[in-house]
Amino acid sequence: MSIKRALFGTYVVGVCALATLVIVAILFLITTNIIIGGWDTISWEFLASAPEEGMTAGGIFPAIVGTVFLVLLMSIAGVPAGAITALYLSEYANQKSVIARAIRFAVNTLAGVPSIVFGLFGLGFFVQFVGTGMDRILTDGVELHWAQPNILWASLTMALLTLPVVIVSVEEAIKNVPQELRAASLALGATRWQTIWNVVIPNSMHGILTGTILAVSRGAGEVAPILFTGVAYFLPHLPGSLSDQFMQLGYHVYVMSTQSTNVDATRGIQYATTMVLLLLTFLLNFSAIIVRSKVRGKALQ
Amino acid sequence: MQETRLNAAALKKKFRVNEFIAEKFITGVAFLSLAAIILIFIFVFREAAPILFEEKKEVSAVAQVEEEQETYGEEFLGEGSAVVAEGMFRSESVESAGSEGEASLENLLSISWQPVSGDPKYGILPLAIGSLKVTFLAILIASPLAILAALFTSCFSPRWLKEILKPTIELLAGFPSVVVGFFALVTLASMLQSMFGLEYRLNALVGGVAMALAVIPVVYTVAEDSLASIPKHMTEASLALGATKWQTAIFVTLPAAIPGVFAAILLGFGRAFGETMIVLMATGNAALIGWGLTEPVRTMSATIGAEMAEVVFGDTHYHVLFLLGAILFLFTFTLNAVAEIYIRQRLLKRFRGEAS
Numbered sequence: 001m002s003i004k005r006a007l008f009g010t011y012v013v014g015v016c017a018l019a020t021l022v023i024v025a026i027l028f029l030i031t032t033n034i035i036i037g038g039w040d041t042i043s044w045e046f047l048a049s050a051p052e053e054g055m056t057a058g059g060i061f062p063a064i065v066g067t068v069f070l071v072l073l074m075s076i077a078g079v080p081a082g083a084i085t086a087l088y089l090s091e092y093a094n095q096k097s098v099i100a101r102a103i104r105f106a107v108n109t110l111a112g113v114p115s116i117v118f119g120l121f122g123l124g125f126f127v128q129f130v131g132t133g134m135d136r137i138l139t140d141g142v143e144l145h146w147a148q149p150n151i152l153w154a155s156l157t158m159a160l161l162t163l164p165v166v167i168v169s170v171e172e173a174i175k176n177v178p179q180e181l182r183a184a185s186l187a188l189g190a191t192r193w194q195t196i197w198n199v200v201i202p203n204s205m206h207g208i209l210t211g212t213i214l215a216v217s218r219g220a221g222e223v224a225p226i227l228f229t230g231v232a233y234f235l236p237h238l239p240g241s242l243s244d245q246f247m248q249l250g251y252h253v254y255v256m257s258t259q260s261t262n263v264d265a266t267r268g269i270q271y272a273t274t275m276v277l278l279l280l281t282f283l284l285n286f287s288a289i290i291v292r293s294k295v296r297g298k299a300l301q
Numbered sequence: 302m303q304e305t306r307l308n309a310a311a312l313k314k315k316f317r318v319n320e321f322i323a324e325k326f327i328t329g330v331a332f333l334s335l336a337a338i339i340l341i342f343i344f345v346f347r348e349a350a351p352i353l354f355e356e357k358k359e360v361s362a363v364a365q366v367e368e369e370q371e372t373y374g375e376e377f378l379g380e381g382s383a384v385v386a387e388g389m390f391r392s393e394s395v396e397s398a399g400s401e402g403e404a405s406l407e408n409l410l411s412i413s414w415q416p417v418s419g420d421p422k423y424g425i426l427p428l429a430i431g432s433l434k435v436t437f438l439a440i441l442i443a444s445p446l447a448i449l450a451a452l453f454t455s456c457f458s459p460r461w462l463k464e465i466l467k468p469t470i471e472l473l474a475g476f477p478s479v480v481v482g483f484f485a486l487v488t489l490a491s492m493l494q495s496m497f498g499l500e501y502r503l504n505a506l507v508g509g510v511a512m513a514l515a516v517i518p519v520v521y522t523v524a525e526d527s528l529a530s531i532p533k534h535m536t537e538a539s540l541a542l543g544a545t546k547w548q549t550a551i552f553v554t555l556p557a558a559i560p561g562v563f564a565a566i567l568l569g570f571g572r573a574f575g576e577t578m579i580v581l582m583a584t585g586n587a588a589l590i591g592w593g594l595t596e597p598v599r600t601m602s603a604t605i606g607a608e609m610a611e612v613v614f615g616d617t618h619y620h621v622l623f624l625l626g627a628i629l630f631l632f633t634f635t636l637n638a639v640a641e642i643y644i645r646q647r648l649l650k651r652f653r654g655e656a657s
Contacts, residue, residue: 009547013457019449020458020466023517027473030484030514037487081333088331092324105641106335112568112637113338113630114575116602117345120626123609124344160337167334193323221477224577224602228609250479250578257483258582267487274483278476285475289468 034278037271046272055234055256056265060273065238066246070155070226071216073242078159079212082166086207089167090174091196111164115224122157122229123149145243152242154230161225162215169214173207173295174200206295210288217284221277223250233259249277345630348623352409409621414588414599416608416618423621425628427588431505431598435580436573438509438594439516443573444566446513447520451562455528456550467525474518482582485511490583497595503585505598511583512573520569527561528554564640571636575629577602601625 045059052058085103093100131147139145177200185195223231232245233255239246257263257270411424454466490507493499499506531554539549555562585597586607605622612619 006545009545012547012551013453016449016453016457019446020453020470023446023450023470023473023521024466026514027469030476030481033484033488034480081330084327084330085334088327092327093331103331103335106338108641109338109634109637110334112571112633113341114577114602114633116575116577116605117341117626117630117633120345120348120605120609120623121341124348124623125340128614129344163334163337191317191320193320196323217475221475221479223477223479224606227606250477253479253483254578254582257486270483270487274480278480281475281477281480282472285472 034275038275041268041272062238063247063249063252067220067249069239071219073155074158074219075212077156078162079166082163083170083208086167086170090171107164107167115222118157118161118225119227122153126153126156149230150243151230151239151246154226157225157229158219162219165215165218166211169211170207173204177203206291210291213284213288217281221250221281223254345627349627352620352624412590427590428599428601428604432600434505434598435508435512435600439512439573440570442513443516444520447517448524451521451524451528455525456554470521471518478578481511481514482579485583499595501597503597504595506594508580508584511579515576516569516573519572520565523565523568524562527558531557567636567640571633575602575633577606581606601629
């Protein structure tokens with residue numbers, strides 16, 4: 001082969017490697033930028049205290065609690081639904097049937113709907129439609145109680161948004177359960193449901209775990225869906241019931257960096273809040289990767 | 302299914318009841334995703350519909366009363382809305398609108414977006430242009446990087462490096478968009494301003510670059526998947542004929558994976574078009590018309606995010622924002638459907654069919 005061609009080959013590989021390097025460098029740059037910016041402000045006290053002096057001092061405890069409540073409620077609503085849908089798609093559905101294909105298409109579509117549209121849907125459906133309906137039944141429409149943005153509507157909106165995440169990882173895990181295990185169970189006289197309950201689900205627990213972690217990571221970071229379904233800028237109390245509003249880390253970053261009266265004075269708080277949010281999602285994503293690779297390692301043995 | 306087939310002992314019968322309940326329950330829950338999509342469709346469009354099919358009544362036109370209501374279908378009108386239907390797309394002169402504001406087609410297609418003023422203007426055009434500007438910039442920056450990186454990880458890198466690179470780049474997908482937006486707002490904007498001497502700190506360019514960060518992992522993942530799914534016998538045949546690794550990558554693997562790569566770009570486009578928090582924080586949010594890349598822009602998604610919290614429920618502005626949401630939904634829906642059905646499945650399948 002001519003030298004010219006060999007040189008060109010090196011060039012091609014070099015350009016590809018460079019592109020990869022650029023992406024990794026960007027990732028590194030953002031992470032270090034945010035950690036350096038937040039380093040001076042972050043402390044245990046910052047994490048454990050409420051904002052003070054009109055948000056210019058104090059910590060982010062209510063935002064952390066709000067985020068945790070949100071993802072908890074979201075998981076309670078979304079994970080079982082997602083896992084069961086995955087179970088249906090991989091164990092019950094006839095893959096070529098119209099219903100199975102329609103549900104699969106719906107899951108894919110759901111994954112592509114912009115998060116702000118989920119927010120609009122949450123407002124139009126949960127707050128306005130379901131909320132108003134509940135008020136009409138519970139209080140004869142006298143009191144405006146459920147027809148307002150609150151943590152329940154925000155969590156349900158977020159649960160819909162993260163549904164595809166759960167479905168995809170659980171389905172992948174179920175598919176990896178060896179067919180022999182199912183056959184053995186059925187051969188021993190177990191029914192289909194017994195096989196699913198005693199063989200398939202225990203063997204795909206890691207998929208449910210991965211799905212939950214990824215959904216929580218996504219749900220903790222998204223802001224657009226909760227903008228008008230329940231988040232609040234500042235609240236003196238932690239959310240005590242499902243009809244309360246809540247503070248959230250991502251929204252805190254957004255409001256503090258764009259709409260507070262003195263943006264520069266709170267730069268440290270903004271960086272530190274962003275750092276908490278970023279490290280939280282890192283931690284969640286890493287644990288998802290570890291759960292997955294551990295299982296893969298086991299499967300290879 | 303099974304209880305019609307067998308008819309056995311009482312013990313078995315009990316199990317079969319469980320069986321029946323389990324199956325019906327699981328099937329029922331599985332319909333949730335389908336129901337969600339349909340509900341999103343209905344509820345977003347229901348709130349947007351009054352703009353397209355009705356018009357706020359004017360002082361001069363009170364006489365005309367609800368004669369045409371039933372033609373629009375019940376779901377749009379069962380709301381007890383105070384709006385009077387007057388006919389589709391009737392374009393009245395904009396000046397006659399009171400502080401209530403009206404959203405005739407003419408107004409919607411006008412060139413300015415000033416929803417909060419004595420004479421509200423709901424021109425979607427500047428917002429659409431803003432969205433397209435930022436989206437195209439993001440795609441132009443993200444696709445080459447992501448596709449080349451995908452080529453590197455799937456064709457050139459050793460296995461151990463691939464095991465590190467893939468999760469690392471996918472970690473970027475886990476970045477909350479607020480974090481990217483914050484980085485763009487505080488650091489990237491200043492960097493680009495001093496680099497290019499820009500007039501405005503927050504502009505379409507900053508938004509586009511920041512958005513590229515969100516698009517890269519989407520394009521990368523799908524492109525990498527399709528590159529990795531090229532059958533081994535194709536690449537091995539090429540190598541056996543004496544082609545080098547890079548020749549195989551450029552002339553065999555990449556062309557074979559082109560439909561998947563195209564789908565990756567489409568999905569990235571959809572992601573960028575609907576992304577809200579990044580543009581809300583990084584583009585300056587001025588609804589200007591113009592093709593300059595260094596001017597501030599306001600996108601459709603950012604407009605919804607910024608203004609929905611302040612509108613009065615049920616007034617024109619509220620419905621126009623839902624209309625923007627409906628457009629976003631339709632647009633991304635179409636993109637995803639095209640990427641999913643046509644390119645990803647049909648073309649790839651055809652290609653594999655030809656290849657094997």
